Amino acid sequence: MSNWAAILAGGSGTRFWPLSTAARPKQMLPLAGPAPLIRQTTDRLGGLIEPARTLIVTSQSLVDQTRRLLPTIPPENVLGEPQPASTAPALAWATSVAGKRDSEATVLSLHADWFVGDDAEFRKTALRALEVARRHDALVTVGIEPTRPDTGYGYIVPGEDLGGDARRVREFVEKPDVDQAERLIAAGALWNSGLFTWTAERFFAETRSVAPELAPHLDLLEAGNVAEFFASVTPIAVDVSHFERSQRVACVPGRFPWDDVGTWAALGRVRDEDPAGNVLVGDVFQRQSDGCVVWADDETVVLDGVSDLVVVRANGVTLVTTRRRSTQLKDLLSELPEQIRRLTE
């Protein structure tokens, strides 16, 4: 009956380009403070889940770097995916590792690249979610109280009361438009953060009953044939394979500031803005500029008289774009000439 953590730490490194790269994706960057997000994430679990029971799932190419960044985590707890396959196979693997070492494992699943504004409240909520997973033998998702009608998040519509603050989930709504988001919030819907809990036993029972993309291949995992498992499964997100299909899903509310720090434009939600609404990180001087996000990695950036720009100097590249367009960097990256893309691989 011990608590385990499964931290998802993959990522292709496109959203914070040119600072983030495939070789140094978002969770490796100190986006929300002086330490890399992944270290803030493991530090946040302090007192809640032991390092020996904290598992990290990352890509093969990031295993060494992840181990170096997290010296308190046992090296064998950093799992390198043989190939990317979305979140359900990764969490099945981590849950299987936990379950083999501890038949009564309850798993807290989280991402390495979140901002959390109140670590104590986060731990309180996580503990509560772990308890609910055991008591109700359910897959549990933590719902964050929305602070704006964000159209980039999924929403949880709570249902039947389970006692305490736990509820069944009536439905999930993925990325609504603004009007729908406002109606959802007015009706008490919560953001689906991706902070989940389950017992290993329940996770695999549900996998067998609702996730045909994984179920036929669980024997491979059981036999320790991870490469074959990843090659056999159909890539799918655990939100879809398990949470949207299972009849045993509960939610508990999370009352801590939370952000998935998805874009340069969002940096102002996790870092202080100056009085003119600029977020300036590194050696930056601004004059008569407003609404800008600037990241100066080991060089200097000077802004004069500009508005609503994103300016990033990192890895030998300076990106200048608008806040609005900075949320669609994938489009830009797909058009970049090969020799520039190679600079930031």
Add this chain to the structure above:
Amino acid sequence: MSNWAAILAGGSGTRFWPLSTAARPKQMLPLAGPAPLIRQTTDRLGGLIEPARTLIVTSQSLVDQTRRLLPTIPPENVLGEPQPASTAPALAWATSVAGKRDSEATVLSLHADWFVGDDAEFRKTALRALEVARRHDALVTVGIEPTRPDTGYGYIVPGEDLGGDARRVREFVEKPDVDQAERLIAAGALWNSGLFTWTAERFFAETRSVAPELAPHLDLLEAGNVAEFFASVTPIAVDVSHFERSQRVACVPGRFPWDDVGTWAALGRVRDEDPAGNVLVGDVFQRQSDGCVVWADDETVVLDGVSDLVVVRANGVTLVTTRRRSTQLKDLLSELPEQIRRLTE
């Protein structure tokens, strides 16, 4: 009766910051092509004025660098000003050096940091101006046919016909407003480029008669006491000390494209623009951007969806400003924190 050149090559390096610096001002930069402007300037004199009769006046701190950049110019022809004192004292010094070596010297005075679009036409005009200086025993200025009502230039209003295309100068008008500039152009006024000619004899005769800022100190120059001369004179531009006051001023027209390349915003006048009106120098990729000037010095700049910006990455600094504000960089530089200013000294 030989022709000499006096090339003014000082400059504080503020207008093209952060690419230009006090240690590497505008004339040292390849702003208008692959070679530094100062080398384009001396190359342009080829066949017109011998390197042995080409003098360069620069600041003490730039003498070595200037000599290295111009290996064909005799080192003793690169004159380092003991202190800055505007153009009249510098040209008095160069004219005195020419006059001592050659009592019949005629001097062509020009700046090291101009763009000239037609070298052959430039040489033809310079030769004509040198002849007019001798024939009419006058101070001669070359008037460029204006291509726009520029408010940053001075204008020459031609007067009495002197034969050929030479005219007396009726008056000089400094930096008119747009309306006034348009009226001047309609009436046949020309840009006062600063391309001047005079005989050494006439230059010093006029200095004695109209330039009290210099006249009492000419003995120091004659005695070779340059430091004392610069310390004694009142700094003044030769346009004011000589051309605006003398009764012996003529002008000849110059029909070559000419630009003083005064600001980042003006770079499009001396370099090709892409179809969207961007001037991109170095390793630059732009997507859906227009009207921008970008200079990428040994790193890469990527623009996405921005308009009318100036972006310069050089000397460890990235400047992002608007085209309009890029013409007032001095204001910005005066407010820069010391540690950033020090990066580009």
